[in-house]
Amino acid sequence: MNSEIPEVVDGNGECLGLPDHFLNIPLTALRCSVNRVVALHLNNPSDVVDQETGYVNDYNGLAEFVGFTYLETEHFGRQESPTEELLEEWKTRDDLAPSTIGKLWEGLYILNRFDIMKDCQLGIVKDVESYQKNREREQDLMQPRKSNEASQRSDCPAEKKENLCKQDIESKTPQFFDAFVSYNDEGKDLSFVKNMIQILEGEPHKLKLYIPGRDGLPGAAKYVTEAKLIESRCRRMVIILSNDYLQSSACDFQSKFAHALSPGKYELQ
Structure with missing residues (x-):
């Protein structure tokens, strides 16, 4: 984990961290299943306020952490799934906190939502691995293909x-x-x-x-x-x-x- 997100261990001694190279992966790498798990937890209204951070530990707190205004948060609250609306809007905005997995993980940590971190940890790992494989495949497709024979013969044209x-x-x-x-x-x-x-x-x-x-x-x-x-x-x-x-x-x-x-x-x- 980076310096902003201390290593998290739940009551059973289970580590809730993510590999460092995951933290800058965009939220668009996450499939709907992970977003829905987060929403199932954060959509429930909460009166629990962290005494140190002042954040409510539901979608209102995440919206405040990300940088949404009060009116924008009120708008999310009128939607069928406030958290999913929040996450989708976050991905399109440049004026908010970076829409990365690392920032979402940091937000969940600050809200003391270790329950969500535990439920989503495996899903995030699978989604990021799939995302990275797709990126690698795209990069491979972008590279010009040359046969071994072509690389040894200057008169052999590159593959079309x-x-x-x-x-x-x-x-x-x-x-x-x-x-x-x-x-x-x-x-x-x-x-x-x-x-x-x-x-x-x-x-x-x-x-x-x-x-x-x-x-x-x-x-x-x-x-x-x-x-x-x-x-x-x-x-x-x-x-x-x-x-x-x-x-x-x-x-x-x-x-x-x-x-x-x-x-x-x-x-x-």
């Missing part, structure tokens, strides 16, 4: 990069996306998707979405290309579920392929 979408061609480098949007582009869902794109790709979210029908290459082998994008270029999948979606063979392929990669990787939210 595979273009999977329009952005690959425009930027001349493989592009990665926050999410693959799975929807029936031949049904009535197109107008909904267009509105969603404006919201998620605009301020303040600025997400990078892969939209079939907009970003695909003409003439490409559709299923093969989309499978490669889902597996190696997209962090998440967003499914626009509707009656039209259920009638689409392409959508059926996309969702089943994503789930087959890892049953726990793509969660229904």
Whole structure:
């Protein structure tokens, strides 16, 4: 642990620390399951105030620790899950405490919420390991590939990069996306998707979405290309579920392929 977060040991002598290199990992590395565990604890209103720090040990205290204003905290309190709203807003703000796992861990420690730290410790470790593996895979994909023979022969051209979408061609480098949007582009869902794109790709979210029908290459082998994008270029999948979606063979392929990669990787939210 760093100097701001002393090593924590619960009543059973169990260490509740995290490896130092975890502390600067962004909160976006955590999946919904960890956020929900934190929310299940902090959503419950509390009258317990730490005499040293002055923080209430529920979501109000975490909001104050992070730097949210009183009015913003009141807004969170009117939501179905105040803590999850707080965490999502925190990720998008540059004027607050850094939205890192280390800062969240420090906040839980200051609020004396060792119960949450214990319940989330294993989940955080698994999520960070998965996040780091995905980052390493992305970095590997970004590196130019050369065979052993090519590295020994100056007259042998470098291996051609595979273009999977329009952005690959425009930027001349493989592009990665926050999410693959799975929807029936031949049904009535197109107008909904267009509105969603404006919201998620605009301020303040600025997400990078892969939209079939907009970003695909003409003439490409559709299923093969989309499978490669889902597996190696997209962090998440967003499914626009509707009656039209259920009638689409392409959508059926996309969702089943994503789930087959890892049953726990793509969660229904």
